[in-house]
Amino acid sequence: MARNFNDLFDAWSETYDQTVVGTDIEYKEVFAYYEQILDEVAKKSKGYIVEFGVGTGNLTEKFLKNGFDVYGVEPSEGMRSRAKEKLPNVPIVEGDFLEFPMPEKKPDTITSTYAFHHLTDEEKAKAIAHFSDILNESGKIVFADTIFIDDAAKQAIIKEALQNNYQRLAVDLQTEYYTTIPVLKKIFEENGFQVTFKQMNAFVWLINAEKRRGD
Numbered sequence: 001m002a003r004n005f006n007d008l009f010d011a012w013s014e015t016y017d018q019t020v021v022g023t024d025i026e027y028k029e030v031f032a033y034y035e036q037i038l039d040e041v042a043k044k045s046k047g048y049i050v051e052f053g054v055g056t057g058n059l060t061e062k063f064l065k066n067g068f069d070v071y072g073v074e075p076s077e078g079m080r081s082r083a084k085e086k087l088p089n090v091p092i093v094e095g096d097f098l099e100f101p102m103p104e105k106k107p108d109t110i111t112s113t114y115a116f117h118h119l120t121d122e123e124k125a126k127a128i129a130h131f132s133d134i135l136n137e138s139g140k141i142v143f144a145d146t147i148f149i150d151d152a153a154k155q156a157i158i159k160e161a162l163q164n165n166y167q168r169l170a171v172d173l174q175t176e177y178y179t180t181i182p183v184l185k186k187i188f189e190e191n192g193f194q195v196t197f198k199q200m201n202a203f204v205w206l207i208n209a210e211k212r213r214g215d
């Protein structure tokens, strides 16, 4: 079950919205341009949206402002209740990337920010295969998350975190499942997507994957 992080996020839900504005020095660079990253994800999305790992609902709120219909999925009870406080009219259900109650309509866009790294690479492949099956014919996946060009880039950023004495960040980077662009590209292409990657800050990339016609 891909929900090993619930205790962490239940605890973090109280202060998460302060972290994203840069109050935690260790995570300042991770959340640099946070609003612009969410705006870009919203801009690339279309139609009926299923959002995973909604957290406190910051991306969900952008979708609402842009007139989209959203169905949210979030495993942490603490995060779900913060999001529901902000957005009482949005369905936000308990679930995760791999196990979730199906929405009534087929999604046009499956989206997520700062969350896909909670799955191992094997689980990521399983999730993308399932998303390919449930998306509408011309559907797409739009994610933003920390990923690296290659393993050397990941090791360099871990080294820098340790040099800065950012212990929490270094442990996070070493223990969660931050992957590389070649690994993700292969997963998307094997599942019939054409994918592009755009760097948004030192950690986060925008991942825009469109279903190829006929797949």
Ligand SMILES: C[S@@+](CC[C@H](N)C(=O)[O-])C[C@H]1O[C@@H](n2cnc3c(N)ncnc32)[C@H](O)[C@@H]1O
Binding pocket: 002, 003, 004, 005, 006, 009, 020, 052, 053, 054, 055, 056, 057, 058, 059, 073, 074, 075, 076, 079, 095, 096, 097, 098, 112, 113, 114, 115, 118, 119
């Ligand atoms: C860093 S927060 C990001 C929240 C929000 N998307 C944002 O951009 O601010 C990560 C979120 O992913 C959720 N999460 C953790 N594991 C998950 C999983 N396996 N499936 C879906 N969401 C997960 C956490 O509960 C948390 O709400």
